[in-house]
Amino acid sequence: xxxxxxxxxxxxxxxxxxxxxxxxxxxxxxxxxxxxxxxxxxxxxxxxxxxxxxxxxxxxxxxxxxxxxxxxxxxxxxxxxxxxxxxxxxxxxxxxxxxxxxxxxxxxxxxxxxxxxxxxxxxxxxxxxxxxxxxxxxxxxxxxxxxxxxxxxxxxxxxxxxxxxxxxxxxxxxxxxxxxxxxxxxxxxxxxxxxxxxxxxxxxxxxxxxxxxxxxxxxxxxxxxxxxxxxxxxxxxxxxxxxxxxxxxxxxxxxxxxxxxxxxxxxxxxxxxxxxxx
Numbered sequence: 608x609x610x611x612x613x614x615x616x617x618x619x620x621x622x623x624x625x626x627x628x629x630x631x632x633x634x635x636x637x638x639x640x641x642x643x644x645x646x647x648x649x650x651x652x653x654x655x656x657x658x659x660x661x662x663x664x665x666x667x668x669x670x671x672x673x674x675x676x677x678x679x680x681x682x683x684x685x686x687x688x689x690x691x692x693x694x695x696x697x698x699x700x701x702x703x704x705x706x707x708x709x710x711x712x713x714x715x716x717x718x719x720x721x722x723x724x725x726x727x728x729x730x731x732x733x734x735x736x737x738x739x740x741x742x743x744x745x746x747x748x749x750x751x752x753x754x755x756x757x758x759x760x761x762x763x764x765x766x767x768x769x770x771x772x773x774x775x776x777x778x779x780x781x782x783x784x785x786x787x788x789x790x791x792x793x794x795x796x797x798x799x800x801x802x803x804x805x806x807x808x809x810x811x812x813x814x815x816x817x818x819x820x821x822x823x824x825x826x827x828x829x830x831x832x833x834x835x836x837x838x839x840x841x842x843x844x845x846x847x848x849x850x851x852x853x854x855x856x857x858x859x860x861x862x863x864x865x866x867x868x869x870x871x872x873x874x875x876x877x878x879x880x881x882x883x884x885x
Contacts, residue, residue, distance in 0.1 A: 612767035612774075613805070614742045617798045618735040619775025621697070625731035627783045628708050629724065644721050648728030656736025663740055673820050679748045680816030683809045686745035687868075689738055690806045694799040695875050743768055746805075749812045749852060750845075803872055808852020811865040818858060825858030832856040 626649060633639050708727065715723035747764060778794075817823040834855035838844045847853035854861060 611743055611746055611764040612771040613798060613801055614746070615739055615768045615771030616775050617771075617795075617802060618739045618742075619772045620778055620794065622732045622735040623775055623779030624782075625704065625708060626728050627779050628705050629712055629728060631783055632709050632712055638716060641716065641721055641724060644724040645728045648725035648730075649732050651725070652729045652732035652736060656733055656740065659737055660740045663744065676816045676820035677822070680813045680820065680822075682741070683745045683748060683813030683816065686742050687806045687810045687813065689741060690802055690809070691872060691875070693738070694802055694806075695872070697795050698799060698876060739768075745809050745812075748816075749809060749848065803869070804851055806872075807865050807868045808848075808850070810868050811852050811854065811857065811861045814861050814864045815854070815858070818860065823860060825860050826863075827859040829856040830859050830862060 626645060629645050630639075630642060633641055633645070711727055712724060715721060715727070743764070750764065814823060818825045832855060834840075834844075837847075837853075837855060839848050839853055839855040844853060844855060852865070857865075
């Protein structure tokens with residue numbers, strides 16, 4: 608539940624931030640009459656994202672055996688790549704988002720191409736929507752590998768996802784109305800740290816799925832087994848597995864991928880910072 612909450616909170620804030628910047632800019636430049644074009648884009652994005660989520664689960668949710676393991680591992684790997692890129696990009700580019708959006712809004716209004724405003728809001732919300740579908744599906748896979756297809760755990764994750772969306776809207780509203788001080792830079796960095804930890808767990812989970820499918824060798828099947836201390840199928844272990852990919856008896860390759868992921872992300876953050884400074 609907490610993992611899905613954090614994912615949708617982060618994604619929701621990013622989408623709400625972009626839409627809020629556009630609406631605020633139109634208001635400050637006394638062009639609020641064009642707000643409807645922003646709303647058209649948001650509505651269309653929510654609709655298309657919902658259709659994409661349905662098609663994703665309908666066509667790909669019925670796989671079994673080795674194909675299921677390959678697909679689930681691929682989804683987890685893809686989620687790790689996108690999550691990592693999202694954290695690195697937002698870490699360095701958040702300061703330029705507002706300026707870029709305002710330039711694009713100005714260009715659309717000056718050219719009388721008002722539907723470009725719809726495209727801006729659509730692109731922001733649709734991107735976050737598709738990413739959310741991918742991330743939540745990856746978390747569901749990780750959860751199901753431990754608990755099975757448990758409807759209660761899935762409902763809990765769905766409730767967490769909706770809670771994250773509602774909280775994101777509230778935070779964005781507070782930020783733009785000025786009712787309190789919301790430091791978005793601190794917010795994105797704090798949630799970025801948690802999402803990196805979640806990504807490391809998804810990476811190890813993807814490695815495990817590929818091991819099960821016979822694509823990757825475990826090297827050493829179980830380098831330790833502490834399930835008698837913290838069972839991954841118990842309450843605490845299930846929570847840690849669903850959120851951080853905890854495994855009580857991991858293979859050497861799973862542990863190596865989990866551990867090596869952190870210096871790789873740190874290098875990417877430092878490299879991006881160095882490139883921007885030049």
